[in-house]
Amino acid sequence: MGKTILVVDDEIMITTTLSTLIRMVLKYNVQVYNDPVEALQSEELTHKKVDMIISDFMMPGMNGLEFLKKARDKYPDVVPILLTGYSDKENAIKSINEVGLYYYLEKPWDNNNLIKIIQNGLEKKDLSDSLKLRYMEIQQSHEEIERLYSLLKKDYQQEVDNARNLIISLANVIEAKDKYTDGHTRRVGVISRTLGEKLGLPEEKLQQLEISGTIHDIGKVGVSETILNKPGKLTEEEFDLMKKHAEIGENICKPLNCMQNCLDAIRHHHEKLNGSGYPDGLKGDEISQEARVIAVADIFDALYSKRPYRDKLPLDKVRNIMKEETADGCLDQDIVNSLFELLDLGKITDIFKD
Numbered sequence: 001m002g003k004t005i006l007v008v009d010d011e012i013m014i015t016t017t018l019s020t021l022i023r024m025v026l027k028y029n030v031q032v033y034n035d036p037v038e039a040l041q042s043e044e045l046t047h048k049k050v051d052m053i054i055s056d057f058m059m060p061g062m063n064g065l066e067f068l069k070k071a072r073d074k075y076p077d078v079v080p081i082l083l084t085g086y087s088d089k090e091n092a093i094k095s096i097n098e099v100g101l102y103y104y105l106e107k108p109w110d111n112n113n114l115i116k117i118i119q120n121g122l123e124k125k126d127l128s129d130s131l132k133l134r135y136m137e138i139q140q141s142h143e144e145i146e147r148l149y150s151l152l153k154k155d156y157q158q159e160v161d162n163a164r165n166l167i168i169s170l171a172n173v174i175e176a177k178d179k180y181t182d183g184h185t186r187r188v189g190v191i192s193r194t195l196g197e198k199l200g201l202p203e204e205k206l207q208q209l210e211i212s213g214t215i216h217d218i219g220k221v222g223v224s225e226t227i228l229n230k231p232g233k234l235t236e237e238e239f240d241l242m243k244k245h246a247e248i249g250e251n252i253c254k255p256l257n258c259m260q261n262c263l264d265a266i267r268h269h270h271e272k273l274n275g276s277g278y279p280d281g282l283k284g285d286e287i288s289q290e291a292r293v294i295a296v297a298d299i300f301d302a303l304y305s306k307r308p309y310r311d312k313l314p315l316d317k318v319r320n321i322m323k324e325e326t327a328d329g330c331l332d333q334d335i336v337n338s339l340f341e342l343l344d345l346g347k348i349t350d351i352f353k354d
């Protein structure tokens with residue numbers, strides 16, 4: 001697009017010379033004004049269709065600096081150049097910053113020098129315009145990203161809420177089927193999370209623990225109610241069927257994206273450090289920390305809850321049984337210690353109050 005330059009000088013000879021020079025050498029549009037007030041009201045300035053102003057200093061009605069300052073108030077991106085006589089030089093220098101002058105030229109000027117100054121000034125403006133445009137584009141992209149992010153965040157939160165509701169529903173299925181588990185699933189979720197906090201695990205792991213703990217026994221939907229609700233000891237055959245709940249639970253949750261990080265803990269919550277657990281007989285470090293935490297929470301809750309065939313066990317007895325199981329290599333020593341520390345602080349028994 002062609003450039004437009006405003007030449008403002010009260011001397012017609014100067015405006016004619018300058019405009020002819022610019023038109024011939026640079027082929028730019030030149031608009032000439034011999035009155036600065038008229039130039040200020042010009043269409044070019046009002047509609048910001050001007051790239052550069054070359055103005056004389058000494059003019060009747062308004063001096064060049066005053067004029068350029070007002071012109072830049074109307075259109076700050078215009079490049080201002082001042083033509084000064086030698087005697088005006090001091091004033092011009094003083095006002096360079098105030099007006100934001102790009103250059104001042106002394107009369108009489110050197111044509112080649114003037115052309116170079118005009119070209120440099122307009123190049124600088126082009127660069128500054130494209131930087132501003134880029135900045136605006138980045139700003140717009142940033143706003144768009146912010147908007148999409150907040151939408152995604154909303155969607156994600158909705159997904160999390162849906163997943164949580166789904167988990168609560170699944171846990172309720174177990175509660176309805178197995179009369180031994182009255183409130184057990186919810187408590188194992190909360191105790192597991194509390195243990196995770198005590199162990200210093202990050203929030204992401206704590207959420208996994210709460211979900212896995214709440215839903216760890218979901219596989220019991222695949223076990224007959226006669227076995228689940230049998231008051232006495234299970235036969236070997238019945239126990240084998242009961243043991244399948246860990247794998248069934250994993251298979252139930254496998255298709256759910258939101259449960260992928262919980263599958264391991266659901267499958268392995270009955271593994272024991274000494275390898276005597278099920279379904280895979282994992283040993284020591286082969287068992288994930290999440291599965292070990294849920295195992296501790298699960299056993300504690302089973303011992304400390306009322307069962308149809310017995311009252312809840314006193315805390316001392318629960319502690320002793322858990323100490324024995326730890327000594328036998330069934331439970332993780334550090335996690336059991338953490339549980340005991342939390343019990344000392346009354347933080348676990350609180351969960352049983354409501």
Ligand SMILES: [Fe+2]
Nearest residue numbers: 216217269270
């Ligand atoms: Fe279980």
